[in-house]
Amino acid sequence: MAIVVVFELPGMTQAQYERSAEMVAGRPGPVKSPSDWPVAGLVSHTAAPTSDGWLVVDVWESEEAFQQFGETIIPILKELGVSDAQPRVYPVFNAVTR
Template sequence: MAIVAVFDVPGMTQAQYEQSAEKVAGRPGPVKTPADWPVAGLISHTAAPTPDGWLVVDVWESEEAFQEFGKTIVPILQELGVESPQPKIYPVFTVVTR
């Protein structure tokens, strides 16, 4: 079952987000497609600044795929000095894309 993972990361900066995206993709520049992720199963990724940090909303094909990605992103965030956020996980009811 598909899930949505919502990360609200107080204190995270745009620079930290951009560095984490480059480390996830394994190359300079922003992530552009789900193929940039080191594990399969990402459906969508959205990131935005908030008044006090950063918000990330991902949709994954399954919670297992998301957990596998966690093995990659948690060490990256720790390396960048970002406190590991506890995402809110919800079952997906509908996904609409272009």
């Protein structure tokens, strides 16, 4: 079952987000495709600045796929000084894509 994963990251900067994306992709520059992720199963990724940090909303094909990705992203965020990254996870009821 697909899931939505929401990270609200107070205090995270755009520079930290951009660096985390490079570390996830394993190369310089922004992530542009699900193939940039180190594990399969990403459906969509959206990131935006907030008044006090950063917001990331992902849709994953399954909770197992996200858990596998979590083994990569959580240590990256900690390394970048984003210490309280606790995602909220919701089952997808409906998803509309192009």
